[in-house]
Amino acid sequence: MAKDMDTPSMAELYGGRLRRLRQGRGWTQRELGSMIPVEHSRIAQIERATGAKPTLQLSRAFDRIFDTDRLFEELWPYVHAEAYPNWSRAYLRAQARALEIRGYTAHSVHGLLQTQEYARAMLSVGRTLKTPDQLDERVAARMARQERVFAQHGPHLWVVLDEAVLHRPIGGEEVMKHQLAALLAAAERPNITLQVLPYSEGAHEAMGGSLDVLDMPDGTALAYREGSDFGWLVEEPEEVKYYSLLYDRLRAQALPPFMSLDMIRSYMEDSSARVPAQPQRRRLAQVQLQQPGGWELRRNRGRTPRRPGPGQQA
Template sequence: MAKAIDPQSSMAALFGSRLRKLRVAAGLTQTEVGVLAHVVGSRIAQLERATGAKPTLELTRVLDRELVADELLIDLWPYVYREAFPDWSQAFIAYSARAKVIREYASHAVPGLLQTPAYARALLSVGHSLRDAEHLEERVAARLDRQVRLTGPDRPELWIILDESVLRRPVGGSEVMRAQLEKLLRMAEEPNITIQVLAFDQGEHGAMGGSLTMLTTPDGSHIAYTEGAHSGQLTEEPHEVERFSLVYDRLTAMALPPLMSLDLIRSVMEANPRAASVPSRSDRRRLAQQQLQQPGGRQLRAGGGRIPGRRARP
């Protein structure tokens, strides 16, 4: 007989214990549950013993439905999911999972919400807190699960400012990076996603040395989160949040307009040095004036998307 796990040892163990009880109550074997969930029976065994990769949200929903768990497993999943991340990032993940507006400046890498699996794997493989290969796959799966919300019914408004270095650092190699840049262009066509690039020629700014994320929750609360390579800090103190919000507003003003940003991403992807040159400041001012003259302050992106005009601060 398999050794019983202690449901108090971790959230993954608690999830596994509840899953086993639901399966036994339904009179099903692990193999039978695997068939219902479209996974091998050994995957169900791993979940029950908390020995394999943590469950994805999609798998959790299927198990909850097939075992008639009345959303018990779904309610547990966020806590299991957060265990794959360092302690200092878990509170941020909890807030961002329900934020209605996410504004982020990324200084070194493409934000997790927009990463491809290969890019995420390459980036997370050098993580300071990474334990082993299994932990890497848990982290990758958890990161990709976060992206589901971008196209779901409760999709947030996402505004991303990428430092130009993010585009030019070939994380994972040239092929991985090309696929990542293609995804940025594709995601920028979503009506709730805006991407800008902060060019090198803008020089110093208030968020150098790390990334900055501003969150607005459904109740209207504002949260700021700063992150370095191996640490992060969350703040809800109004004065500090307002200070960071002003920093983000300045970055928005300094960055290339969305249309020019997409052109730069495309030219870097196509490895055309001449086309990849940053537009002059006079060109930027001219485009900005053109956008302001459009009805409602908006202009169509190449490919059919929209370029938002200046939005009121959330």
Template structure:
């Protein structure tokens, strides 16, 4: 089974050919270069040059630059091509997202990457099966957060998000990280190019539950749909099928709470997290009784008049 990374892709082959060309120009054989570099085996270098195996990391590119004295060429190539180093099934979405003028999405598991805080994104990536190690996690995190820059740019897309209520109730990363994430969602209330709705539990089952649905509009007005599950994703370009998914999303928006009420529900979820810090009423009552009893005992001990001791007469 594939590990979910882009194998044999043209960008990987291009990067590998560049490494091989620079290595040969520097007068190294593969085995010689691998021996000269700490932490890079001859087998791994061979994979990089052939464009096979998992994609090279930024650390690999920087180490090769240093050893081959390239002036940072490979690191620049890595950064330029990193948008193609996503999971295989999500790569088409990432490429289209970068130029879309409108993005409509429904998610029932997680906050969309475009609105994730660093803490929330890190917690999600840390649990991902496809993240190999801490260095890979940091690379994926950097790329994910970098995507958000489009929301602040002059060509920012119009983003309409519908979230299942479970998304704002599930404390990914723990209460503190989730508080920060919910505050980030509330901040979108003042962004005219972002709309956020919550599909409440009360609506019961609904189409596309158990997965994510994204609809993108390109600058030329072409519309595509993208569906994603736990282990795969599918890009849909057929106009009739895109129309069917557009209709599903319209029903999702219609069933979801209005914008203002959605923000109120997010505030409620945030308040619930804050209340969780405070002991429950029964526990608080017991605690108050114990404290009252302790104060009473201290008062009795401190206010009791001591009687003189009488010695027995001899």
């Protein structure tokens, strides 16, 4: 739905408040930028709500300079949420305030741990993406959301990744290797814990999408389920309790953190050996189809053999 032309966006409200405060002090955009420091063109973009959006770090700098008691820090999540579909905005606002975030992802690295290149590859697909500018906005917003997690006193982030996440080379082999290295580096932080749920665990209740459980400052908890183009925020206490217990079961099924990091390291160092290049896969398929019984594979292509576990590769 198009935005009402008479209703300002959150970015416009943020920029308008910044402009009035700056002008009230008699400062130019260049003078304000020099206090942070940041280019004066960035200040102009934020005030006009065009181009780059403010980061969390920049918002905190504005609050410090203007003594605005976290005004810009509290507006920041709403500004960035506008780049996302309506159904995810309430979740993003809650995530920005959560004291602990427990996440499970089945198909991709959790958004709070994605590299910029990986995030761009992920966000470039999907029916909710409309324009290249929107892609740039979403990538910038995702990177900005990570600032809070990697800050000195960031929330605790506990992520369980399905083994399939490590196996899928989103963005290509080099992007994926860089992403796996970033996961290993993130796991060294005291507020971040990573586990891998191996294929050998079989079916489980969270298959088919992602799950986040958020512990909020007021002592309540929220849950969020998301698929490729839909999502819903769960606030009913009994439902949240169900998803919290579900997440605890996933943690229990997953490999311990140290073994999980060994698996991530193994995939990073041996990714090319695990997944043949596309031309090689085609050649192997042709050879297989020409063998006795090979065409039976085509007739039953919906039935795929179980992938060997780590260390069981031929």
